[in-house]
Amino acid sequence: MQSIEQKVELLKQFTAFEYLNVKQLAIVAGQVDVIKVEKGQELFQLGNDDRYDYFLISGILHMVAGDGKSYSLEAGTSDTKRPISTLRPRKYTAEIRATSILLKIQHELLTYIINQHNSTEFGSNLVEFSNSQLTPEMVTSEIKQAILHGELKLPSLPDVAMRIRKFSQTNGDSVEQMVQAIMLDPSISVKVIQCANSPLFRGVNPIRTCTEAVIRLGKDTTIQLVTIFSMRELFNSDNEELKKKFIDIWRKSVDVAVICAVLAKKSKLAFEPEVAMMAGLLHRLGELSIYSFANDYRGFLTLDEVIEHLVKDYKSQVACDIIQQWQLGDVYYQCMKYLEHWDKEQIMSPDYSDLLNVAVLHEYIRTHDYHNLPHFDQLPSFNRIQVGPSTPELSIEALEESEKELKELKAMLTG
Numbered sequence: 001m002q003s004i005e006q007k008v009e010l011l012k013q014f015t016a017f018e019y020l021n022v023k024q025l026a027i028v029a030g031q032v033d034v035i036k037v038e039k040g041q042e043l044f045q046l047g048n049d050d051r052y053d054y055f056l057i058s059g060i061l062h063m064v065a066g067d068g069k070s071y072s073l074e075a076g077t078s079d080t081k082r083p084i085s086t087l088r089p090r091k092y093t094a095e096i097r098a099t100s101i102l103l104k105i106q107h108e109l110l111t112y113i114i115n116q117h118n119s120t121e122f123g124s125n126l127v128e129f130s131n132s133q134l135t136p137e138m139v140t141s142e143i144k145q146a147i148l149h150g151e152l153k154l155p156s157l158p159d160v161a162m163r164i165r166k167f168s169q170t171n172g173d174s175v176e177q178m179v180q181a182i183m184l185d186p187s188i189s190v191k192v193i194q195c196a197n198s199p200l201f202r203g204v205n206p207i208r209t210c211t212e213a214v215i216r217l218g219k220d221t222t223i224q225l226v227t228i229f230s231m232r233e234l235f236n237s238d239n240e241e242l243k244k245k246f247i248d249i250w251r252k253s254v255d256v257a258v259i260c261a262v263l264a265k266k267s268k269l270a271f272e273p274e275v276a277m278m279a280g281l282l283h284r285l286g287e288l289s290i291y292s293f294a295n296d297y298r299g300f301l302t303l304d305e306v307i308e309h310l311v312k313d314y315k316s317q318v319a320c321d322i323i324q325q326w327q328l329g330d331v332y333y334q335c336m337k338y339l340e341h342w343d344k345e346q347i348m349s350p351d352y353s354d355l356l357n358v359a360v361l362h363e364y365i366r367t368h369d370y371h372n373l374p375h376f377d378q379l380p381s382f383n384r385i386q387v388g389p390s391t392p393e394l395s396i397e398a399l400e401e402s403e404k405e406l407k408e409l410k411a412m413l414t415g
Contacts, residue, residue, distance in 0.1 A: 002034045004026060007029035008022075008141070008145065010034065010057060010103055011028060011032070013057075013081070016055075016113060022151045023151065023293070026145070033103075033104040033105075034103055034104070035101070035104050038099050040096060042095055042096070043061065043094035043095075043096060044085075044090055053104075053105055054103065054105075057075060058076075059075055059098045059102075060074050060096075060097040060098040061095065061096060062097045063092040064095065065092050086111075088107070140306060140309075144314070152290070154325050155289060155322065158227075158230035160226060164222075164223055164226045164227075165223060167181045175211060175214050176211070178214055178219065179211045182214070183210055192225055193208070193209070196217055198409060198412065199265075199404070199408060200265060200273045200274070201216060201221075201273075221272070224275060228257075229413070232413070235249060242291065242292075251414070252284065253283065253284045255366070256281075256356070256359045256363050257276075257279075258406050259359040259362050260276035260279055260280035261277040263276065264277075267385050267387050268387075269386055271355060276355050277409070279331075279352050279356045282322070282332055283319065283336065283356060285319050286311070286314065286319035286320075287315050287318075289318050290307065290315070291307065316336055316339045334352070334353050335353045335356050338353040338357070342357065342373070342381075344357070350386070353381075354380075355385050357381045361379065
């Protein structure tokens with residue numbers, strides 16, 4: 001029996017499927033069969049109105065028309081790049097002259113693919129049309145192929161974050177114009193003010209306006225914070241089941257993000273809390289993309305174990321792709337590249353990836369999901385970030401001392 005992945009490779013041989021992307025190929029592959037027909041048999045007869053079409057993978061067919069005229073088809077030639085005699089009723093009888101392997105597909109599905117490949121709604125309609133049922137084999141093969149071919153749909157940088165970043169590139173250091181751009185989104189401007197008054201950046205006097213907040217925070221920090229506060233919109237979906245999954249991913253991202261920020265502040269090194277917080281929020285975006293992709297298949301939530309394995313294997317790679325697409329720079333790329341690389345080489349200088357991995361490990365401990373993970377004293381990153389405590393108990397105690405700080409930060413991100 002051919003696997004989905006093998007069928008996808010077979011489909012690529014034929015012109016009818018050359019316009020399909022990786023996802024569409026996998027959907028169609030779930031609907032086709034590979035059959036073997038022995039020499040001397042008939043594949044179909046003149047006048048038939050049967051339900052299937054065929055593509056010749058190997059072997060030889062002899063086609064006989066109603067007037068007695070005939071011709072042969074041999075696998076691997078230009079004539080067999082197309083389906084065999086698709087008109088209905090059949091205009092030929094197809095005789096097997098040498099034992100043949102064929103791809104068998106529903107006539108209705110093939111007609112739809114040929115007629116609709118230029119339609120903008122083709123991709124989504126194909127899922128419904130094919131009535132594809134997700135199998136562990138299909139989702140595993142499909143997502144791997146999409147990642148490897150760069151066809152996994154990645155989230156876009158939120159509009160407000162993109163607007164502020166573009167603004168900063170074209171308007172220099174104008175605080176007034178930056179404030180005007182931020183205040184186009186009232187919820188973001190409120191959060192920027194809250195953050196300027198938070199334990200991370202709090203000064204002697206309280207901040208009351210967005211202008212005061214931007215002056216205290218500075219241009220670069222403000223841009224980072226606007227991006228952070230706008231990311232919540234990525235974790236949403238019209239699909240209720242998927243929305244629940246996204247909310248769970250977001251909450252866990254926030255937990256790691258606030259730990260990152262507090263550890264950055266406590267470190268003796270020059271870590272910037274807002275950069276650390278951003279790294280924490282980004283670290284599960286790969287998982288978000290994988291679930292979004294799988295959502296196109298009915299029943300995907302029943303395959304949690306399968307998708308969890310894919311997330312574990314590919315979340316870092318997909319997150320790196322997102323960082324590159326968003327052009328966020330090398331700091332965040334390194335964080336995603338070394339995500340959960342507990343044995344990262346000690347010869348490398350301490351960086352935000354060390355901070356992120358320590359925060360992730362703290363979160364695993366907090367949620368008691370600590371199986372097969374290193375102890376803090378076995379984690380090179382733990383000593384490299386220089387937060388002080390040298391045992392997990394003391395490190396957790398240090399975070400507990402910052403409980404108010406953690407709660408304030410978490411409230412800003414989830415409110």
